[in-house]
Amino acid sequence: MGGPLEGLRVVECASFVAGPTAGMTLAQLGASVIRIDPIGGGPDHARWPAANGGTGDSYYWTSLNKGKRSITVDMRSERGRELVLALATAPGDDRGVLVDNVVGRRWMANDVLTARRPDLIHVRVQGYPDGRPAVDYTVNAEVGIPAITGGEEGATPVNHVLPAWDLITGLSVSTAVLAALHQRERTGQGVYSEIALSDVALAGVANLGWLSEAAENGRDRPRHGNHVYGSFGVDFACSDGKRVMVVALTPGQWKALVSVTGTETVFAALEQAFGTDLTDETERYRLRDTIAAVLKPWFLERDSAVVAEELDRARALWGRYQGMADVVTAHRGGEHPLLADLPLRDGPAGITARSPLRWNGERGEPGAAPVLGADTDQVLAEVLGLSDAEIGELHDQQVVGERDPRQ
Template sequence: MNRPLAGLQVVECASFVAGPTGGMTLAQLGANVIRIDPIGGNTDFHRWPVVGSGSGPADAESYYWASLNKGKRSVTIDMRSDEGRELVLALITAPGDDRGVLVDNVVGRRWMANDVLVGRRPDLIHLRVQGYPDGRPAVDYTVNAEVGIPQITGSEEGGAPVNHVLPAWDLVTGLSVSTGVLAALYDRARTGNGAYIELALADVALAGVANLGWLSEAVDRGADRPRHGNHVYGSFGVDFACSDGARVMVVALTEGQWAALRTVTGTEQVFAALERALDADLTKESERYRLRETIAAVLRPWFAARDLKTVSDELDAARVLWSRYRGMSEVVEAHRGGHHPVLADVPMPGGHDLITARSPLRFGGDHGPAGDVPALGQHTDEVLAEVLGLSDPEIGGLHDRGVVG
């Protein structure tokens, strides 16, 4: 199908999560994203998880790299050589209305500085991903520690900080990359002006906690928010164990959801008495949060007396907001059964299957293709011929001199 960014060319010189996520997002919307790596691959080329679950050879294929770089064209160039650097600059600043877009996270390459690139193409759109705004390095797990998330995560007993597993700030930064590129393209189409956009991971994390009101809350409290385990903050929601050991997460954000939960569990009279005894109004979200432990204690026996199938049937019939806890193996099983159209099986160059995702955006109800996984350097020759107009003998000479892979 024809995706909305078909015809746009983006050059990506980035590694790890944020920059490649931005490039992948643009590629799945139809952009021709050319990822440039050093010969042999960048530092993320064999990053875990890898084929063999880490028990294979050190150069095992990376599920991580394959999934974040699907749908792109892979070019490998010796960027330490003068010829290689000139090829990279030429690809970045190639003429054409739908070209001249760069996403990178490079540090210390003076030859790729924005002023150098703009000297060759004044309307260049250049988005640079950084750790900190001053250029110092940072990763998701270090900036997350600095904005206070691990200190409010985990059991109420406290203790050591609890790091999150999901690199959330990396993923949000990657989506911000695509947003920034598209905004700059819109402006260039209207004014003819290029843009130099800097996007720091640390700023994304700070913006995230600030926009949720959490920093203002710390000022209001005069201290950090206490930990509250698996309880949903500011409302009622917590996990319950069923009689067969399965666990479910139940949430009552709205008055209607709270009424449905009371009705299905047959606890209306219990909670009415509780409201009278404690002078509380549990139709209010804040009151449900304040009395969360008491509410959970009342509801817990209902779940403990039923297996998952019974709980599932009764909660669904009552339109309660809930979900069961699943392991990732169960998610895979559901995918194999055709229950997750956003997921796709794509072959990797080494022959292994990759479970990856199509774009979550559905145009006319269609996620579009996930995108093929490139072999490292697979498209070097065709990109040099197509974008720079190099002949076969010229490209052959570059190979002979070790300039391209």
């Protein structure tokens, strides 16, 4: 695909979100990523959302694995395992990089791999550090996020639909790969890095200060619905029923919001009555309900288009609430250069993304949708030097998957 990592080859043997996100990130920066799946596909190959109401190609799998080469191998067979090991430990300065989430397979343990290539860079994704399984939704529950999410009156936990820890873990994996490459270049030594999803989640809430707050208070943070915690920010309805999210984190943003809504006099009186200073972020948070009540009529008297125009003119901090279908409409109208259509062989084209990293001002190409096992023969010939006869024998013995007849 071209890019700063052009020439680097990475072998990926991972399913679901974190590992594939790492491989996709590296591929969009120019690395050649070889994805290894079991014959017929892994447990994520047909995961929803999928085309044709769930019966066609997986939008999920094709988008997370775009720009990679796909091979399928029977990893239960001795010859299949040998192929995987050979691909992961192939010689070369820009080779010997493996990303996986394989836990409990002795044949793919790090010491087995490094016996074949001592300078291997091996980054392994785990659920827990001890190897037990976990997914984003389980670790998110355990670090307390659902307990502080939702409306003030809620008593049950509210799960977050975004697998944030998976995505952060994937980016942490790609960071680990790049750091390990730097170390290997300087020292000649390989690296074995393990990254547990549960550790990423725990580090996230700790680094934000949320655990320190709970320790000091002896209880969880209270739920505040759509209010921004510790500052002023909340949603408002406009006269046409559409809603906007307005935030004032800084004194400048607060001044812009007060000015555009014409509420300077009201808030000056409020400050005098309460003996407070609303340029102080903590005070805006403490009086958030009162502030929202003062601002609410201004929004209700204007439709969303007028609200948007006036808030933009005042340089206030805000965003509109919209559905994903609205984002699709904007993409079709050319509003999001980050997004791109992803042609599929079975179902309507999906929508995917280029790398959010602009390299010298360029976003680069998103990468083509993979076809499961389509690159098996090419990879075996190119990387391992196998002949057509040898590859044919592997097909005959069902050690590698047959290429899709629709290609």
